[in-house]
Amino acid sequence: MVNERISHQIGFNHLCDLPCIKLQFGNASAVISLYGGQVLSYVPKAEEEVLWLSPKATWHNNTPIRGGVPVCWPWFGPADSRLNPMQMSLPNHGVVRTMLWQLTEQRCNNKYTRVVLAVTVNGLPYHSDSVTLQLTVTLSDTLSIDIACADKLLQQVALHSYFNIPKLEQTLVQPLPQHYLDKVSGKSMMGTTTTAEFTSEVDRIYQQPADDIHIISANTRVHIKQHGHDATIVWNPWQDKSRHINDLADNNYLEFVCVETARLQLDTAAPLQLNQTLIADY
Numbered sequence: 001m002v003n004e005r006i007s008h009q010i011g012f013n014h015l016c017d018l019p020c021i022k023l024q025f026g027n028a029s030a031v032i033s034l035y036g037g038q039v040l041s042y043v044p045k046a047e048e049e050v051l052w053l054s055p056k057a058t059w060h061n062n063t064p065i066r067g068g069v070p071v072c073w074p075w076f077g078p079a080d081s082r083l084n085p086m087q088m089s090l091p092n093h094g095v096v097r098t099m100l101w102q103l104t105e106q107r108c109n110n111k112y113t114r115v116v117l118a119v120t121v122n123g124l125p126y127h128s129d130s131v132t133l134q135l136t137v138t139l140s141d142t143l144s145i146d147i148a149c150a151d152k153l154l155q156q157v158a159l160h161s162y163f164n165i166p167k168l169e170q171t172l173v174q175p176l177p178q179h180y181l182d183k184v185s186g187k188s189m190m191g192t193t194t195t196a197e198f199t200s201e202v203d204r205i206y207q208q209p210a211d212d213i214h215i216i217s218a219n220t221r222v223h224i225k226q227h228g229h230d231a232t233i234v235w236n237p238w239q240d241k242s243r244h245i246n247d248l249a250d251n252n253y254l255e256f257v258c259v260e261t262a263r264l265q266l267d268t269a270a271p272l273q274l275n276q277t278l279i280a281d282y
């Protein structure tokens with residue numbers, strides 16, 4: 001026990017041997033896995049889970065946990081050739097989803113409950129020095145997730161949040177730029193609205209989106225505030241793709257959408273500071 005509002009626990013949900021930290025603030029709670037430095041749960045008030053965790057998620061055999069808020073770093077998707085000069089076989093979405101992070105700071109006061117986790121990465125294929133990445137999770141009336149790296153290097157990052165939604169067919173994500181890269185077709189598209197809906201596989205990169213995005217689904221609403229980003233990714237694998245993803249059951253695609261806050265630019269080697277804040281049922 002660190003103190004009454006920050007506690008260590010072994011296991012969360014069916015991931016019964018996973019080392020985790022639980023934060024509490026008033027009636028709100030959050031659970032963070034040290035494996036992946038990954039927020040797994042955010043309950044702003046009793047019984048209302050904002051995040052989705054796959055019932056088939058596992059953390060053994062070097063598998064990233066499917067659900068919560070995975071941290072994709074230092075590349076998003078397959079590594080760009082600038083980050084993979086030797087054309088090695090590298091994991092999708094970077095290397096820190098499968099690393100154990102350390103708890104480095106904790107703080108409670110009458111405004112928030114906060115922990116800081118860090119991970120040091122050696123031997124990136126394009127950068128010989130070790131690099132430290134820091135995750136700060138602050139629970140108050142909202143859940144704020146900051147990811148930071150003080151080193152100047154080429155780096156991409158995404159907070160790949162999985163949101164619980166009651167009804168996929170009644171889910172809207174808005175406002176989004178009309179223009180997006182459609183990863184399903186590989187084409188650049190110009191939509192007719194500023195809303196994403198889900199009637200088939202959705203895998204889109206929106207460049208320079210607004211700082212405020214809303215997920216509206218039946219009677220639930222989540223407001224996402226983002227800073228330091230240059231892109232938002234919206235993803236739902238739909239039925240066919242789900243069948244090929246080991247840690248998703250066939251119908252799980254009906255239960256979540258991913259809305260990801262990302263910085264994807266690779267033009268300049270720069271430090272990193274990205275934030276995604278979740279405000280539920282505002």
Ligand SMILES: O=P(O)(O)OC[C@H]1O[C@@H](O)[C@H](O)[C@@H](O)[C@@H]1O
Nearest residue numbers: 092093160183203204233235260
């Ligand atoms: O299976 P992973 O590595 O967690 O990736 C899941 C999805 O993550 C999204 O961010 C990508 O846009 C998708 O293309 C990808 O399929």
